Amino acid sequence: MLDVKAGDDASFDLLLQKYRTPLVNFLYRMVRDTATAEDLAQEVFLRVYRARKQYSPSAKFTTWLFRIATNLALNSVRDNRHHQKDVSIDAASSPDEDAVPMQLPAPEMRIDEHMIERDRADYIRKVISELPEKQRVAVLLHKYEEMDYAEIARILECSESALKSLLFRAYETLRVQLAPLVNARASRREGSPS
Amino acid sequence: MKCEDVSKELIPYLDRRASSADRHEVEEHLAACVACRTRAEELRTLWSVLDEVPIVEPSFGFDARMRARIAEEPRPRWYRWFVPQPRLAMAMALLLAVSVWITRLPQDNSGLVGTAQSEQQQFQVIKNLDVLENYDVLSKFDALDEVPADEQAAPEPDQQNNQQQQQQQQE
Numbered sequence: 001m002l003d004v005k006a007g008d009d010a011s012f013d014l015l016l017q018k019y020r021t022p023l024v025n026f027l028y029r030m031v032r033d034t035a036t037a038e039d040l041a042q043e044v045f046l047r048v049y050r051a052r053k054q055y056s057p058s059a060k061f062t063t064w065l066f067r068i069a070t071n072l073a074l075n076s077v078r079d080n081r082h083h084q085k086d087v088s089i090d091a092a093s094s095p096d097e098d099a100v101p102m103q104l105p106a107p108e109m110r111i112d113e114h115m116i117e118r119d120r121a122d123y124i125r126k127v128i129s130e131l132p133e134k135q136r137v138a139v140l141l142h143k144y145e146e147m148d149y150a151e152i153a154r155i156l157e158c159s160e161s162a163l164k165s166l167l168f169r170a171y172e173t174l175r176v177q178l179a180p181l182v183n184a185r186a187s188r189r190e191g192s193p194s
Numbered sequence: 195m196k197c198e199d200v201s202k203e204l205i206p207y208l209d210r211r212a213s214s215a216d217r218h219e220v221e222e223h224l225a226a227c228v229a230c231r232t233r234a235e236e237l238r239t240l241w242s243v244l245d246e247v248p249i250v251e252p253s254f255g256f257d258a259r260m261r262a263r264i265a266e267e268p269r270p271r272w273y274r275w276f277v278p279q280p281r282l283a284m285a286m287a288l289l290l291a292v293s294v295w296i297t298r299l300p301q302d303n304s305g306l307v308g309t310a311q312s313e314q315q316q317f318q319v320i321k322n323l324d325v326l327e328n329y330d331v332l333s334k335f336d337a338l339d340e341v342p343a344d345e346q347a348a349p350e351p352d353q354q355n356n357q358q359q360q361q362q363q364q365e
Contacts, residue, residue, distance in 0.1 A: 012264070013261075016257060016260060017257075020252050020257070020260075021249070021250075021251060021252060024250060024251075024252045024256070025249055025250050028250050029247070034250065034253075037250075038252060038253060038256060041252070041256075042256075042259060042260055045260055045264075046260075046263055046264070046267075049264055049267065050267065117246070120246055121246055121247050121248060124243065124244060124246060124247050125247060128244075142205075142209075143241065143244055144244075144247075148211070149206070149211065161202070164202045164203070164205060164206060165201075165202055167205045168201050168204060168205050171205060171240060174240055174244070175236050175240050178243055181243045181246075182236055182239045182240050182243055185239050185242060185243055186235075186239050189239070
């Protein structure tokens with residue numbers, strides 16, 4: 001980032017390549033729409049580029065990046081709350097195919113297995129998206145971005161102790177909401193030969 | 195450790211980021227509490243369920259669109275260094291105005307008068323150089339320091355006579 005600050009555009013390309021996928025995934029899990037997630041990711045990178053001269057190496061770059069992303073995503077979710085789509089695990093497919101990223105099935109997987117897997121993933125995303133905003137961001141950064149507690153606490157502007165409580169409450173909600181999937185997996189594990 | 199205390203440390207314990215002391219306390223509690231042990235197992239399973247969400251790849255045109263947007267951003271030009279910023283230009287204009295105003299103020303001649311006076315005093319010193327070089331005269335001047343200021347300002351007739359006599363002797 002310091003090279004980008006010094007005006008090196010090639011370094012900005014490196015940042016783009018390194019962080020575009022985690023950023024798009026984080027934003028997609030926040031807003032549940034690929035087009036919006038990509039637009040927001042571009043906006044995040046553009047803001048980083050515009051503010052490159054003010055970048056201070058005192059904070060980690062990822063903290064800065066994901067703080068911008070979190071703010072943009074939350075604003076987008078608040079603005080488009082009424083457009084949120086409900087996805088049912090019982091539904092044969094998503095009502096809007098464009099909203100779901102293309103996930104190619106594994107070659108050995110049958111088409112019905114692929115659809116079931118896609119529905120399960122959609123259902124998990126839906127349950128995560130129904131968490132309160134702060135809990136949702138905490139889970140996404142902890143589980144999927146594997147950030148440490150100090151960094152997540154800085155992004156959410158709370159103490160590490162408060163973050164641990166927040167995460168526990170969030171995972172407890174998910175455990176209850178996803179109980180059928182959790183129990184099914186536990187049963188499969190117990191049934192499978194070790 | 196009680197169940198409610200474990201709840202805060204359970205997640206760091208499960209993701210292996212708890213300190214060794216906290217880990218030890220949680221393990222002790224889990225060994226004794228079936229409910230918390232079951233919950234911990236379910237949370238572990240939950241995490242593997244959450245891993246079922248696949249990673250989404252950005253679309254093929256993502257980088258190209260990003261580069262196009264970056265290219266549209268205004269670039270710093272080399273001649274920007276020579277274009278004055280509004281605040282700097284205002285400060286320079288004010289400084290210039292104040293300088294012009296100061297140079298147009300009416301000139302004070304007291305400095306010239308002072309110089310002329312000091313030259314006259316130097317001339318008097320040179321004129322009385324013989325008197326000043328005479329040690330006897332100077333030693334008598336030292337006695338005048340003890341006389342109060344009022345009396346020094348108006349020398350008595352005897353002193354005047356003595357001074358006149360001394361001058362005559364020197365001549």
